[in-house]
Amino acid sequence: MQTAVRGHENPALDVAWMAARQLGLSLVICSCLLAGHPHANDRRWSFLLEGLRDAGDELERRGGALFLHIQRSGGSPAHSWQGMLSLARGATLTVTEDMPVEPHRGWTLAITEALNSRQQEHDSGVIDLTDERDTVGSSGGGLWAVDTACVVPCIQVGRAYERAFAFRSATAGYRSAAMGMLQRYNKFDGIGLGDVTLSEGQVGWMDGWDVIKANSQTLSSIAEIVADTPVDHTVPPSPSLSGGAAGYAQWEVFKSSGRLKNYAKTRNDILTPDGVSRLSPYHHWGMVSPFRIAREGAAVYKFQDEFLVWRELAYSFCHYRYPQHSTLDGVPKWARDTLQQHAADAREALPLAQLEGASTGDPVWDAAQRCLNRHGELHNNIRMTWAKAILRWAPTPGDALQWAIHLNHKYALDGCDPCSYAGILWCFGQFDGPKSPERPIFGRVRGRPTSIHNAKLAGYRRIVDRDTYGAARRTP
Numbered sequence: 363m364q365t366a367v368r369g370h371e372n373p374a375l376d377v378a379w380m381a382a383r384q385l386g387l388s389l390v391i392c393s394c395l396l397a398g399h400p401h402a403n404d405r406r407w408s409f410l411l412e413g414l415r416d417a418g419d420e421l422e423r424r425g426g427a428l429f430l431h432i433q434r435s436g437g438s439p440a441h442s443w444q445g446m447l448s449l450a451r452g453a454t455l456t457v458t459e460d461m462p463v464e465p466h467r468g469w470t471l472a473i474t475e476a477l478n479s480r481q482q483e484h485d486s487g488v489i490d491l492t493d494e495r496d497t498v499g500s501s502g503g504g505l506w507a508v509d510t511a512c513v514v515p516c517i518q519v520g521r522a523y524e525r526a527f528a529f530r531s532a533t534a535g536y537r538s539a540a541m542g543m544l545q546r547y548n549k550f551d552g553i554g555l556g557d558v559t560l561s562e563g564q565v566g567w568m569d570g571w572d573v574i575k576a577n578s579q580t581l582s583s584i585a586e587i588v589a590d591t592p593v594d595h596t597v598p599p600s601p602s603l604s605g606g607a608a609g610y611a612q613w614e615v616f617k618s619s620g621r622l623k624n625y626a627k628t629r630n631d632i633l634t635p636d637g638v639s640r641l642s643p644y645h646h647w648g649m650v651s652p653f654r655i656a657r658e659g660a661a662v663y664k665f666q667d668e669f670l671v672w673r674e675l676a677y678s679f680c681h682y683r684y685p686q687h688s689t690l691d692g693v694p695k696w697a698r699d700t701l702q703q704h705a706a707d708a709r710e711a712l713p714l715a716q717l718e719g720a721s722t723g724d725p726v727w728d729a730a731q732r733c734l735n736r737h738g739e740l741h742n743n744i745r746m747t748w749a750k751a752i753l754r755w756a757p758t759p760g761d762a763l764q765w766a767i768h769l770n771h772k773y774a775l776d777g778c779d780p781c782s783y784a785g786i787l788w789c790f791g792q793f794d795g796p797k798s799p800e801r802p803i804f805g806r807v808r809g810r811p812t813s814i815h816n817a818k819l820a821g822y823r824r825i826v827d828r829d830t831y832g833a834a835r836r837t838p
């Protein structure tokens with residue numbers, strides 16, 4: 363359980379449960395916090411652990427259990443990784459989430475490769491795996507990656523789309539069929555897991571691999587646990603959003619206050635932080651069911667379009683364009699060419715540290731970066747302007763892209779997501795067409811000067827400089 367941190371409406375959990383029942387095997391649900399995550403920090407780990415705590419409680423209510431390995435300070439990364447591998451090697455089947463971007467995709471591929479090479483050694487008689495596995499005679503040892511995030515699974519989409527309108531129309535039929543099927547998905551939620559779940563002592567953990575059962579007792583002091591992990595401690599937890607079940611509380615208020623109904627009118631106003639759902643961090647970790655949000659948001663066309671078209675466009679784009687999705691090779695040729703043709707244009711070179719310190723001297727941009735640094739959130743309207751402006755200061759367009767990815771992933775609670783790459787690449791011409799007139803630095807990539815926000819700057823600064831962003835307040 364890595365990116366669908368929930369005990370309900372979880373296709374990976376359902377597949378694992380059904381496979382265990384069909385094969386007469388037992389089920390071990392496990393999550394690993396590896397410090398090898400390139401953007402592991404207090405903000406990300408606190409939010410994730412809050413989600414794991416709530417998912418652990420939820421699974422216990424269903425008679426199951428969530429086992430959690432956290433790489434601690436002084437612990438060896440290799441040992442953490444070996445523990446995860448040994449678990450996969452000992453299993454007849456490993457089921458995980460199909461997350462199309464790093465670090466999860468790389469981890470999934472590495473485990474698959476390790477399992478395959480071990481299977482080849484077994485098949486050629488070099489090693490005997492028969493006693494090692496919790497198996498009923500099958501040679502097993504496979505890994506299944508299940509799409510837990512999209513209403514139209516990436517595999518069904520079939521390819522990467524370059525424009526939202528093309529994706530929207532090509533997937534419309536699948537989407538409406540899937541929405542029909544998902545109406546009653548929550549009927550699985552009551553099914554008990556106790557008959558297939560192993561207790562802690564029954565699992566063959568690797569010697570010395572530190573595992574706890576995640577629930578609100580074992581994770582009652584998340585701040586202390588995070589302090590004892592080898593992650594970046596310079597990025598503090600969000601003052602506004604707590605992970606886990608808080609996501610649904612936020613969603614309920616969004617619906618009952620009428621803000622969902624007014625979404626099309628308020629979604630672009632940077633002075634109305636709660637005019638949007640602010641659920642993207644919960645979607646990133648799968649702490650709320652995307653299927654429930656799709657069902658309950660279905661009546662509001664604009665919301666549904668952002669959620670089911672733009673978000674799922676991002677997932678399938680990353681799925682089929684990996685690993686180019688994180689480089690300028692991911693944008694169309696016209697955009698790459700025009701940025702390259704203007705790469706030598708005069709620009710005000712600033713070091714990345716100055717951007718990270720929100721001290722470029724551009725008041726709009728600095729306010730946006732301060733919002734990211736303090737709150738871990740950035741309104742989509744100013745986020746587009748924010749990423750495009752980086753082209754003005756980075757040495758090359760390629761550097762600008764990497765700086766945007768770095769700043770986004772390090773500070774944004776929803777960072778490291780397929781939507782991160784799609785959103786950032788949009789600022790560099792992806793999912794868009796060439797614009798006229800051609801301008802310095804940007805060439806034919808759509809411009810968005812920071813001055814478009816000048817009229818709202820004073821109000822925006824007041825929002826950014828408050829203790830919390832919008833109405834939500836973190837309850838650790």
Ligand SMILES: Cc1cc2nc3c(=O)[nH]c(=O)nc-3n(C[C@H](O)[C@H](O)[C@H](O)COP(=O)(O)OP(=O)(O)OC[C@H]3O[C@@H](n4cnc5c(N)ncnc54)[C@H](O)[C@@H]3O)c2cc1C
Pocket residue numbers: 629638639640641642643645646668669670672673674676740741742745746749770774776777778779781782783784785786788789
């Ligand atoms: C430069 C840049 C960087 C971005 N980085 C991220 C990121 O790291 N993680 C992330 O989830 N999104 C990212 N986005 C997309 C968008 O900014 C966020 O999804 C949105 O602001 C989240 O706020 P919300 O949950 O209130 O969205 P709402 O407006 O309430 O929309 C509901 C949901 O729809 C999805 N959604 C909304 N807008 C978009 C969009 N433009 N593209 C894809 N999905 C969308 C999100 O899952 C969101 O939670 C980025 C956009 C840009 C321009």
